[in-house]
Amino acid sequence: MCLSVGSRFPGVQTSSPRPVSAVNRISKGPHMSVRVRFAPSPTGYLHVGGIRTAIFNYFFARKLGGVFVLRIDDTDIKRHHDEAVQVILDGLKWMGLEWDEGPEKGGAYGPYFQGQRFERYKAVAKQLEDAGRAYWAKKEAPKELPAWKIEKLKKAGKWDEDRAEAAADPNPALYFKFHPGEPKEVVFRDAVWGEYRRPAEMLDDYVILRGDGTPTYNFATVVDDIDMQISHVIRGEDHLANTPKQINLFEALGAPLPVFAHLPMIHNDKAQKISKRRDPVAVTLYRDAGILPEALFNFLALLGWSPGDDRELMSKDEMTAAFDLERIKHAPAQFALARKRDLAEDAGEAERVGWLHESLPGTKLEWMNGEYLKKLPVDELLERVFPFLVNAGYPLRKGTYAIFTLPHIEGESEADKQVRFDEALAKAEMEPSIFRTDTSGTDSNPLENVIVDGWLKRVLALEQERSRTLLGLAENVRLFFEPPKSYDSKAVAKFLEKNDGWAHLEAARALLGAASDWSPAALEQALNAYAESKGAKFGAVAQPLRVALAGVPVSPPIHDTLALLGKDEALRRIDALRSGRGKAVPA
RNA sequence: GUCCCCAUCGUCUAGCCAGGUCUAGGACACCGGGUUUUCAUCCCGGCAACAGGGGUUCGAAUCCCCUUGGGGACGCCA
Numbered sequence: 001m002c003l004s005v006g007s008r009f010p011g012v013q014t015s016s017p018r019p020v021s022a023v024n025r026i027s028k029g030p031h032m033s034v035r036v037r038f039a040p041s042p043t044g045y046l047h048v049g050g051i052r053t054a055i056f057n058y059f060f061a062r063k064l065g066g067v068f069v070l071r072i073d074d075t076d077i078k079r080h081h082d083e084a085v086q087v088i089l090d091g092l093k094w095m096g097l098e099w100d101e102g103p104e105k106g107g108a109y110g111p112y113f114q115g116q117r118f119e120r121y122k123a124v125a126k127q128l129e130d131a132g133r134a135y136w137a138k139k140e141a142p143k144e145l146p147a148w149k150i151e152k153l154k155k156a157g158k159w160d161e162d163r164a165e166a167a168a169d170p171n172p173a174l175y176f177k178f179h180p181g182e183p184k185e186v187v188f189r190d191a192v193w194g195e196y197r198r199p200a201e202m203l204d205d206y207v208i209l210r211g212d213g214t215p216t217y218n219f220a221t222v223v224d225d226i227d228m229q230i231s232h233v234i235r236g237e238d239h240l241a242n243t244p245k246q247i248n249l250f251e252a253l254g255a256p257l258p259v260f261a262h263l264p265m266i267h268n269d270k271a272q273k274i275s276k277r278r279d280p281v282a283v284t285l286y287r288d289a290g291i292l293p294e295a296l297f298n299f300l301a302l303l304g305w306s307p308g309d310d311r312e313l314m315s316k317d318e319m320t321a322a323f324d325l326e327r328i329k330h331a332p333a334q335f336a337l338a339r340k341r342d343l344a345e346d347a348g349e350a351e352r353v354g355w356l357h358e359s360l361p362g363t364k365l366e367w368m369n370g371e372y373l374k375k376l377p378v379d380e381l382l383e384r385v386f387p388f389l390v391n392a393g394y395p396l397r398k399g400t401y402a403i404f405t406l407p408h409i410e411g412e413s414e415a416d417k418q419v420r421f422d423e424a425l426a427k428a429e430m431e432p433s434i435f436r437t438d439t440s441g442t443d444s445n446p447l448e449n450v451i452v453d454g455w456l457k458r459v460l461a462l463e464q465e466r467s468r469t470l471l472g473l474a475e476n477v478r479l480f481f482e483p484p485k486s487y488d489s490k491a492v493a494k495f496l497e498k499n500d501g502w503a504h505l506e507a508a509r510a511l512l513g514a515a516s517d518w519s520p521a522a523l524e525q526a527l528n529a530y531a532e533s534k535g536a537k538f539g540a541v542a543q544p545l546r547v548a549l550a551g552v553p554v555s556p557p558i559h560d561t562l563a564l565l566g567k568d569e570a571l572r573r574i575d576a577l578r579s580g581r582g583k584a585v586p587a
Numbered sequence: 588g589u590c591c592c593c594a595u596c597g598u599c600u601a602g603c604c605a606g607g608u609c610u611a612g613g614a615c616a617c618c619g620g621g622u623u624u625u626c627a628u629c630c631c632g633g634c635a636a637c638a639g640g641g642g643u644u645c646g647a648a649u650c651c652c653c654u655u656g657g658g659g660a661c662g663c664c665a
Contacts, residue, residue, distance in 0.1 A: 041665050073665060173663050193592080194604090202590055202661080210663040217665045241591065241660035264593085264658095271657065299599090302614095306600055310613045329593095329600080332658060336598050338616085364599060364615040374628085466627045495625095524624095531624085542624040554626045 034066025035231045038092075038099070039221070041073045042084035045282035046091030048335070049236065049266045049274060052300040054097050056263060057234045059301070059323035061100075069228055070102030074115040075220050085113075091283045095293045096316065101228075109228040114220050121215040124223050124253070125174055125208060133180060133252045134208065138172040171211030176219070178205045178248055186244035191232070191261035192328045198244040206245060222246045226255040234261045234325070237332075238273075261325050264304045265332040274335060277345045280356045284349075289356045290388060290471030292376075295369040303333040313371055338362040357471055370468035378457045381464060388474035394481040459564055462556040480564060483573050484551025491553040495543035504536065505544040509574050518567050524559035548577040 038054040040046065061068040070092070072085055089103060101107030111117060128134040183200035190196050208219035215223070225233060240262040250257050268279045275281070286296050298314060307314070307322035314322070337359040343352065360366040376384070412420075459480045460473070467473035495501050511530055515523065531541045542558040549570065555561045562570045 039665090043665085075665080171663090196591080199590075204661095207663050212663080214663085216663065221665090237592080238659060239665090267658080269598085273658075302599065304599095308601070310601075312599085312614055331593050333600090334598065362616055367615055463627090527624090538624040540624090546625065552625095556626080558624065 033231065034061060034064040035069060035229050036061050036066060036234055037069035037071050037225070037228065037230050038097075039071040039073045039224075039235075040088050042081060042088060043276075044081070044084045044087060045276070045284065046088050047274075047276070047281045048283060048286070048296075048300060049281065051091070051095060051097070051283060051296075052266065052303055053234065053236055053263060054092060054095075055297060055301050056305070056323075056328075058097050059320050060232060060234060060325065062320045063323050066231070067100045068098075069107070069109070069230070070099035070105075070112065071224060071228070072103060072113045072115070073217065073220070074113055075215050075217060087284075094287060095283065095297055114215070114224065117220070117224065118214065120227070121209070121220055121223055122213065125215075125219070128176065128208070128252060129174065131252070133177045134174050135177060136172045137175050138170070173207045173211050174209035175205045176208045176249060176252070178203050178245070180252070186247055188243065188247055188257070188260065190240070190243075191259050191325045193240065193262055193330065196240065196243070198241075203244060203248070208249075218242055218245055219249065222249040222253070225258060226250065226253060230258050232259045232261060235263065237262045237265050261328070264329055266303055267332045267334045269334055269336040269339065271332075271334065278343055279335075280337070280343065280352055280359075282352075285352050285356050288349075288353045288471075289360060290469030290473070291360075291365070291369050292372045292384070292470070295365070295372040298372075299365045299368050303335065304329045313368065336363065357469070360469065366468050373467060373469070373473070374465050376464070378461050378464070381460050382457055385460065385470045385473055388470050389477070392474045392478070394478075455564065458560075462560055462564070466556070479550040479555060479561070483569075483576065484549075486551060487547055487577065488552045491543075491547045495540075495547055495553060499540050500536070501540070501544045504534075504541045505548065505574065505578065507534075508541055508545055509571070509578065512562070512567070512574070513571060515567070518563060520557075520559045520563040523562050524557075527559065545574070548574045 036057040038050075038057050040050050040054075058068055060066065072088070074085070085103065092099065099105060101109065102112040125134060129136075179200070183203070185197055185200050186203065187195065187197040206218065207216055209215055224230075243260055243262075247257060266274050268274045272278075280286070283296070287293070294316070297316065298312075298319070301314075301319050302312065305323070305328050307319070308327055311318070311322075337356070338361060339355075339359045341355075343355050347355065373381075459477050463473055463476040467476050496505065507530060508527065511526060512523075515526060517523075527541055528538060531538045534541075543553050545558055545562070546553050546555050549555060549558075549561055549565060565573070
């Protein structure tokens with residue numbers, strides 16, 4: 001009574017189970033090369049669960065020297081938008097998931113949009129009809145669904161108007177005849193789940209072409225996977241139960257079966273399947289919350305898979321080398337966030353980013369992001385964090401703020417110009433006031449327009465190891481751009497009102513005002529000497545200064561902070577606290 | 588409701604398929620200590636799990652059964 005595909009279709013086993021790896025080897029028979037695909041639907045956002053699926057496909061293709069195909073599953077024309085497709089392409093690129101064939105890349109098996117393949121589906125459908133494996137039929141009067149089912153669908157967010165509309169469609173649809181003769185059980189071996197079987201009575205005929213002539217998912221997918229010669233179908237576990245349906249289609253079409261590998265689901269911290277409405281699933285949210293793509297990549301790859309040893313922070317290449325379908329877990333993994341409050345279902349993009357930003361601290365993803373952030377060369381960090389700095393409202397404008405101009409001297413030799421350039425650069429590196437000067441307007445001579453980001457880079461380098469996300473970093477550098485708006489009352493009480501805090505601040509002001517060398521080393525030395533002469537701990541001097549400069553008793557090393565603020569600004573801030581002594585505490 | 592799947596610290600997981608080497612390992616988080624001018628980093632230490640119950644076995648986290656819990660599928664969505 002068992003389906004007899006075992007012998008004809010490699011990858012399918014009906015008896016004598018073998019190790020999965022053996023099946024993988026056999027599968028290379030019909031498919032000379034490894035070809036995998038990621039087939040997202042253009043819904044307007046790229047889902048983190050989808051990204052993980054893409055990652056595993058990517059690993060598999062790269063490891064075996066195969067081809068990674070990107071296909072857009074847009075059979076539901078009503079929802080197709082070019083913009084929605086672009087979101088997917090941008091998201092994949094941002095993640096570093098380059099595809100070999102598909103949109104923008106082309107390939108020998110296109111088109112890679114299902115929406116452009118309708119003629120092909122119709123032709124295959126006709127072929128099936130001619131072979132007696134499909135028939136046109138009108139849906140019977142939509143029978144009332146059981147109440148439990150409606151409720152469940154609504155609860156899962158899967159109850160929509162489409163359903164009602166479809167039921168009302170008067171046109172006949174083309175049904176695939178599931179059982180050509182006797183009902184048969186379908187058995188196959190999934191590369192991660194092992195043997196999977198579906199009894200015959202569970203497998204009924206199903207629609208492959210809708211009343212409007214468009215293909216359904218289960219049909220279009222199979223036709224495409226055959227046409228594109230996909231050797232391994234690696235996708236979410238929610239497709240596992242549909243696989244037997246598809247297997248029968250492969251058989252009816254006389255095509256060799258790909259190896260199937262189903263990935264465990266990703267759940268939220270409430271053990272629910274992560275959903276667009278109540279969870280932050282769009283990849284753009286992570287980008288905007290300051291998560292680095294390489295960190296998200298690493299984190300997602302470890303959801304449901306591990307290399308088997310204790311490695312966690314791994315490069316893409318290391319993970320690719322270690323990847324193995326057999327090492328994928330079966331149980332769903334939680335994508336846990338430290339949610340302080342629920343995410344409103346109607347929350348907008350900005351609100352979701354804010355929510356994510358405050359739900360990230362304490363999570364492994366945030367920690368991992370911090371690790372990647374720390375390793376970033378400062379030049380690259382500057383590039384990445386720049387949009388966040390602009391967003392934070394700091395007085396920065398790329399192309400103006402960071403450029404200083406060397407006055408043009410007629411007839412000057414290149415050597416002289418170079419000397420002048422070096423001098424100006426050295427000065428600009430040290431002085432934020434010059435750094436911030438707007439000198440827009442001359443970009444004819446590259447030598448005369450120099451990007452001076454030395455100051456900014458030094459600021460970023462200081463806060464780099466104190467931050468875990470780009471967004472957090474952008475917040476942490478605020479004290480270098482704006483004087484404190486208020487002073488932390490506890491800090492004032494603890495560091496100024498006690499232990500001669502005010503006296504030390506006065507002394508430090510005098511000392512700094514007279515300082516001729518404003519380098520970090522000199523400042524540190526001077527402050528140290530003062531503290532020693534008073535027999536005070538360094539902190540007794542440093543903390544009052546911190547409060548003056550930052551408003552809070554937290555900052556990078558005090559001498560670095562002073563140096564980067566510049567003498568004028570530093571003294572201004574110290575004087576502001578001194579003059580407001582009586583009302584230093586914010587209202 | 589029917590069918591199928593899953594189950595190790597709060598979380599991600601190693602171990603399971605080929606029982607003993609597991610008083611169950613690593614990481615995040617948390618707590619404590621050390622280094623440090625604060626914060627961060629770094630170092631050291633701690634807390635913390637085999638869902639429950641049967642069975643097989645000299646021996647079970649590992650194999651079998653049941654229960655419980657969770658998930659998925661059952662659509663002219665993908």
